[in-house]
Amino acid sequence: MEFEGPMQVAEALRSANYLADERISQVVYLAGRLNKPVLVEGPAGVGKTELAKAVAAITERELIRLQCYEGLDEAKALYEWNYKKQLLRIQSDVDHDWDTISHDIFSEEFLLTRPLLEAIRSTKPVVLLIDEVDRVEVETEALLLEILSDFQVSIPELGTMVANTQPLVFLTSNNTRELSEALKRRCLFLHIDYPDAEREQLILNARVPDLSEHLAVQVAKVARSIRSLDLKKAPSVSETIDWARTLIALSVEEVDEEVLGDTLHVLLKYQTDIEKAAKELTSSPSGH
Amino acid sequence: MLPVITGFIDELRAAGVPVSMVEAIDAMKAVEAIDIGRRAALRETLRATLVKNLRHERAFDTAFDIYFSTLPLPSDSDQSPDTQPGETKDPSGPDGGAGEGGFDEDALFSSLVNALAGMDEEALRRAVREAVENLAGMEPGRPVGGTYYLYRTLRRLDLDQIEAELLEALTGEDDLTEFEERLLREEIEVLIERLREEVQEEIRRRLVADRGREAVAKTLRRPLIEDIDLMHATSNDLAEMEAAIGPLTRKLAAKLARRRKRRTGRLDFRRTVRKSLATGGVPVDPQFRHPRPHRPDVWLLCDISGSMATFSRFTLQFTHAMSTHFSRLRSFAFVDTVDEVTDFFGPGIDFGSAVSRITTEAEVVWLDGHSDYGNSLETFYNRYGSQLTSRTTVIITGDARNNYRPPRDGVLAAVEKAARALVWLNPEPTAYWDTGDSAMSHYARHCTSVHEVRTLRQLEEFVETLTLPSGRASPVGVAK
Secondary structure, eight states: OOOOOHHHHHHHHHHTTOOOOHHHHHHHHHHHHHTOOEEEEOSTTSSHHHHHHHHHHHTTOEEEEEEOOTTOOHHHHTEEEOHHHHHHHHHHOOSSOHHHHHHHHTSGGGEEEOHHHHHHHOSSOEEEEEETGGGSOHHHHHHHHHHHHHSEEEETTTEEEEOSSOOEEEEEEOOSSOOOHHHHHTSEEEEOOOOOHHHHHHHHHHHOTTSOHHHHHHHHHHHHHHHTSOOSSOOOHHHHHHHHHHHHHTTOOSOOHHHHHHHHHHHOOSHHHHHHHHIIIIISOSOO | OHHHHHHHHHHHHHTTOOOOHHHHHHHHHHHHTSOTTOHHHHHHHHHHHHOOSGGGHHHHHHHHHHHTSSOOOOOOTTSOOOOOTTTTSSTTSOOSSTTOSSOOHHHHHHHHHHHHHTTOHHHHHHHHHHHHHHHSOOOTTOOOOSHHHHHHHHHHHTHHHHHHHHHHHHHOSSOOOHHHHHHHHHHHHHHHHHHHHHHHHHHHHHHHHHHOHHHHHHHHOOOOGGGSOGGGOOHHHHHHHHHHHHHHHHHHHHHHHOOOOOSOSOBOHHHHHHHHGGGTTOOOSOOBOOOOOOOOEEEEEEEOSGGGHHHHHHHHHHHHHHHHHOTTEEEEEESSSEEEOGGGSOTTOOHHHHHHHHHHHSOOOSSSSSOOHHHHHHHHHHHHGGGOOTTEEEEEESOOBOTTOOOOTHHHHHHHHHSSEEEEEEOSOGGGTTSTTBOHHHHHTTSSEEEEOOSHHHHHHHHHHOOOOSOOOOTTOSOO
């Protein structure tokens, strides 16, 4: 694998505008070295999906994405036979004997590849992103196991298809459901939490170049402060970035109570949360 | 290195973290691929390969601090100047040079404040070493976990004073607005927490040097969050459990919704044509979509009396989480009579205010505020029993301690008959059931199933193994 060490990974990710901490760069490096999938877990909006995209960018690989949802099945995730085409083939051909035809209709020509199979069959190495894997049912998770441990897919009519190249696999989960032991065992585990104020400030500077250093520090501190409250939905990194952009659009130079009160709705999405944060941060006596 | 890592894995397993053979092998392979001189790299590598659940990270960190603190690793910027085992057998003996001879508490204090204010890691580490050496009063050979030493060091350091000085040092020239001061205070909290961690680590390092890894690890082993007794959980524990409850309720929702496949759905055109290939395109065997799973109808009945305070807080948390997954959840609370509390947990209502409303507004006390299961159940049945249907699952949580009042368990038989299933979750160990004023067996005989749920793990097991009669053949069929 092309990674030299975790430091180099962190640096490369930074050039792709993704600020990785020690943990993230270490795990990405290991994924490359050990050829193991990475299960990325964490609250919504901390950059789990972004990480896979950034890794694809720095390794110059194509990103193949499988978005999971309830009811995802084999036909949508792995492969499906193109039955319409098979039907046409059978009906249009009355001259050949059955053996030839049956051999014919179960060939790759009639195979519709879905993201997982596509990642396996790609001739160039790819990054495979299996997004929000906690949304599929436990039974469907089993579909992934073969691909995760051996990078292969078995198709009864065709045999086993082994990956031409080793894909880098990222699975993301919001932890709405406990994933199966079997799946976890096959993966490296990476928990990404909200960044600390220092790192968040760096992220803001990288993502919102127009933002002044001073404002970035303030935004990061306010975000930390709000996250320490007991909220229904804490502000994600993407929301603090939106907030920073809002502040620039309003040409704010200094965050004070008034500005915060006016723009809280960018950070928080529930009315109860907004009220609570407004009460806590903007008028209460200092301290606790 | 290998024996240390196997020892570390053994310790993780002893602490309850499930580490499979495959994962252990992965960890070994991974360690070969990294620069083990960097402690942070080693930590993240072992974490990624061995710990697959966020809830186990605390146990991991404790074990890691113990097993890899005194390793004589090649020095590196993020590697503290480690003490070799043996050197510090006598904690008051010479160690590093700092703070030998005349110990100046004031100087130490100001160097700590300066180190924290300037975030100077190296200086902080040095100051902490000095502080622990002189203030902790560690006695070699005592089988302790270090909590007392931590407390003693921090008390002598006077955290409030440090906080005040930091506030002054970081304030600068101008007066702060309230808002700015709040942000600054939060920053100082982070620094203080950092100091606390540093002191704790230093103490553990010394303990390990004194008594060896295995011994210290054993004293420090805490039950995992899923093994903490719910009756005695602290509010911190409960907060930590909250994160685990969400996924669990979702699983329970899926379980309760599952039904046998029936052929009542719409025609599935794609699968029908696909299937017709076998018969040359003639759709001999039409395929149907599965009917949508019906929405489970769940009623929760929680004992919220004083003796159950911690447990009921947990069950209310559970109820709160459930209410997001079950649109048809109804919840009831009781002490010596029962009241419906469904409306206190709506979407967008936070848990804290729901609980305070339940304790103040719900009419759950009728006579004297001591648990009366008999009266509660009877009132429950008289008031709401007629609304039970063959699709309703009733879950009762409580210790069945009835204060020697009549159990009046006959009413439960009626509930069980009317409902799809009646499940009782008891937070007491099975051995205590029917001792004293517990009337568990009176109630148990009318329940579809009874479970001991003392820990989060047992609740998980309950959800995992739950099988309910798949609907008493209801002639109505699909849910309304």
